[in-house]
Amino acid sequence: MNGRILHIASNTFREAVRDRVLYNLIAFALLMSGAAILVGQISIGIEHLVVVNLGLTAVSLFGVVIAIFIGIGLVSKEIDKRTLYTVLSRPVRRWEFIVGKFLGLAGTLVVNTFFMALGVFASLLYVSQRFHASDGWVLVALYFIILQFLIITALALLFSSFSSPLLSAVFAFALFVIGTFAEDLRGFAGITHGLTRWLATGAAYLVPNFSALNVISSVAHEQPVPGHLILSNTAYALVYAGMALCGAVLIFERRNLK
Amino acid sequence: MKPSLRTTITAGILLLSCLTGSVLLLRSIDRQRTGATLEEVLYISSPRLLKHLSLGYDGLLADIYWTRVVQYFGDKLDKGAEHYDLLGPLLEITTTLDPHLFVAYEYGSNFLAANGNQPQRAIELVEFGIRNNPNEWRLYYDLGFIYYLDLKDYPKAAEAFLRGSRVPDAHPFLKVLAAQMAERGGDIQTARMIWTTTYQTTKDRDIRGNAAAHLRALQVDEDVTLLEKLVSLYRDKNGHLPQTLSDLEAANLMRGTPVDPVGNPYQLMPNGHVEVREPDDLPFIEKGTPPGYIAPKPKFKPVD
Numbered sequence: 001m002n003g004r005i006l007h008i009a010s011n012t013f014r015e016a017v018r019d020r021v022l023y024n025l026i027a028f029a030l031l032m033s034g035a036a037i038l039v040g041q042i043s044i045g046i047e048h049l050v051v052v053n054l055g056l057t058a059v060s061l062f063g064v065v066i067a068i069f070i071g072i073g074l075v076s077k078e079i080d081k082r083t084l085y086t087v088l089s090r091p092v093r094r095w096e097f098i099v100g101k102f103l104g105l106a107g108t109l110v111v112n113t114f115f116m117a118l119g120v121f122a123s124l125l126y127v128s129q130r131f132h133a134s135d136g137w138v139l140v141a142l143y144f145i146i147l148q149f150l151i152i153t154a155l156a157l158l159f160s161s162f163s164s165p166l167l168s169a170v171f172a173f174a175l176f177v178i179g180t181f182a183e184d185l186r187g188f189a190g191i192t193h194g195l196t197r198w199l200a201t202g203a204a205y206l207v208p209n210f211s212a213l214n215v216i217s218s219v220a221h222e223q224p225v226p227g228h229l230i231l232s233n234t235a236y237a238l239v240y241a242g243m244a245l246c247g248a249v250l251i252f253e254r255r256n257l258k
Numbered sequence: 259m260k261p262s263l264r265t266t267i268t269a270g271i272l273l274l275s276c277l278t279g280s281v282l283l284l285r286s287i288d289r290q291r292t293g294a295t296l297e298e299v300l301y302i303s304s305p306r307l308l309k310h311l312s313l314g315y316d317g318l319l320a321d322i323y324w325t326r327v328v329q330y331f332g333d334k335l336d337k338g339a340e341h342y343d344l345l346g347p348l349l350e351i352t353t354t355l356d357p358h359l360f361v362a363y364e365y366g367s368n369f370l371a372a373n374g375n376q377p378q379r380a381i382e383l384v385e386f387g388i389r390n391n392p393n394e395w396r397l398y399y400d401l402g403f404i405y406y407l408d409l410k411d412y413p414k415a416a417e418a419f420l421r422g423s424r425v426p427d428a429h430p431f432l433k434v435l436a437a438q439m440a441e442r443g444g445d446i447q448t449a450r451m452i453w454t455t456t457y458q459t460t461k462d463r464d465i466r467g468n469a470a471a472h473l474r475a476l477q478v479d480e481d482v483t484l485l486e487k488l489v490s491l492y493r494d495k496n497g498h499l500p501q502t503l504s505d506l507e508a509a510n511l512m513r514g515t516p517v518d519p520v521g522n523p524y525q526l527m528p529n530g531h532v533e534v535r536e537p538d539d540l541p542f543i544e545k546g547t548p549p550g551y552i553a554p555k556p557k558f559k560p561v562d
Contacts, residue, residue, distance in 0.1 A: 243276030
C-alpha cells in the first residue's frame with residue numbers, strides 16, 4: 001500500500017488514542033462485569049443470552065458512536081486547525097488523505113472492538129464457567145459489527161467532506177437508523193406499485209443494509225451463521241464502504257479549500 | 259490529463275461499479291436470508307417487553323409490525339402455504355403495541371380464521387380488540403362473522419351480533435342479524451343478510467369484492483336447488499328426465515332461460531344435475547359444479 005496513506009492512517013490512529021477515544025473501554029468493562037455478576041443473581045437460565053446480547057449490542061453501539069463522532073471530524077478538524085494545508089502542500093494527493101483517514105479510524109475501531117471482544121468473552125467465561133463451541137459464532141457477530149463500522153466510517157467521511165460536523169452526524173446517524181430497517185424498506189417497496197415502487201426500490205438499495213449484518217439475536221440463540229452469508233456480507237460491506245469513499249473522494253477533490 | 263481529473267474519473271467509475279456491486283450483493287443476501295427476518299423479529303416474542311423497549315414510539319413500531327404481518331401473509335398466500343405459524347404472534351405484537359389499530363383486528367382476524375385456519379386465535383384477537391375499543395361495532399360484527407362462518411356456532415354468533423347492536427351508533431342490521439342467527443343460523447337467507455351487510459358497510463374494495471362473490475355464490479346455490487327440484491318434478495310427471503332446461507319451460511314449470519349471476523345459462527346434465535357453465539367465475543359456490551371440481555383461488559370482479 002501507498003506509504004503516504006499508511007502514514008496518514010497511523011497518525012489518525014495515534015490522534016484518536018490521544019483524544020482518549022479508547023477510554024470508552026472502561027465504561028464497557030464496567031458494563032460487562034456488572035451485567036455478568038448481576039444477571040446471575042436476578043435471573044434464571046438466560047445468563048449466557050444476556051451477556052451475548054448485551055455485550056454485542058454494547059460493542060455495536062459504542063463503535064457506531066465513535067465511528068460517527070470521530071468520523072465527522074476527520075476532515076473538518078484538519079481544516080479548522082489548518083493542518084490540512086500543511087498535509088496537502090506536501091506530495092500528498094487529496095484521495096490519499098481521505099483513504100488514509102478512513103483506514104486510521106477503521107484501525108482504531110478494530111483495536112477498540114478487539115478489547116471489547118475480550119471483555120465479552122471474559123464475561124461469557126464467568127457466567128458459563130467454560131466456553132462452548134457455539135461461542136465461536138460470537139466471533140462472526142463481532143466480525144459483522146466491524147463490517148458495520150467500515151460502512152458507517154465511510155459514510156461519516158462522505159458527509160464530513162461537504163457538510164458541517166453537526167449535520168454530518170445527523171445524516172450519518174439517520175442513515176444508520178434507516179439502514180437498520182433496510183429490509184422493511186425493501187419489503188415496503190415490494191408491495192407498492194408504479195412510480196412509488198421505483199422510488200422505494202431505489203431508496204431501499206441505496207441505503208446501507210445493516211439488518212443483514214446484525215446477527216446478534218441468532219448468535220445469542222446459538223444458531224450458526226451460514227458461510228455464504230459471511231462471504232456476501234464481507235463483499236457487500238467492502239463494496240458499500242468503497243462506494244461511500246469514492247463519493248467522498250469525488251467531493252473532496254473538487255472542494256475549494258481556500 | 260491533469261491528476262485531479264484522472265482521480266475524478268477513476269473515483270467516478272469506481273463509485274458506479276461499487277453501486278452496481280452493492281445492489282447485486284444485496285439481492286444475493288436477500289435470497290440467502292429469505293424468511294430469516296421475521297423469525298428474528300420474533301426472538302422478542304413478548305409484546306409487552308417490546309412495548310417497553312419501543313421507548314414510547316409504540317405507534318410507529320405497531321405500523322412496522324402491521325406491515326410485516328401483511329408481507330408475511332401475502333408471501334405465504336402467494337406460495338400457497340398451509341401454515342401461517344408466525345401470523346398469530348405478529349398480530350399479537352402489533353395490537354399490543356397499538357391496541358387501537360383497528361385494521362389489524364379486522365384484517366388480521368380474517369387472515370387467521372379464513373387462511374390461517376386458526377379461528378380460535380382470531381376470536382381471541384377480536385375479543386382483545388373489543389376490550390380496547392368497546393364502542394367499535396364492527397369488531398362485534400367481525401366476531402360474530404367468525405363464529406358464523408368459520409365455527410358454524412350460531413348461538414355464539416347471535417350473541418356477538420347482539421352485543422354489537424348495543425354499542426352506540428351500531429349498524430341497525432346487527433339487531434336483525436342477531437335475531438336471524440338465533441332463529442335460523444344456517445339457512446341461506448341468514449347468509450345473504452350477513453354478506454349484504456358486509457357489502458354495504460365496508461369501505462374496503464377487497465372485502466366488498468369478497469362479499470359480492472359470496473352473494474353470487476348464494477344465488478347460484480339457491481338457483482341450482484330450485485332447478486333440480488323442477489327437474490325432479492318433470493321426471494315425476496313425465497317418467498323421464500328433461501333433455502334440456504327448455505323442456506321445463508315447455509312443461510310450464512318455469513318461464514324463460516335461467517342464467518347464473520354472471521349471465522351464462524345454467525346447463526342440464528344427462529344425470530339430471532344442473533351445473534354452471536364457468537364455475538371458475540363463481541367462487542364459493544357449493545352447488546352446480548362438475549363432479550370432482552377443485553375451485554381455484556378466488557378472483558373478485560373489478561365492478562364489485
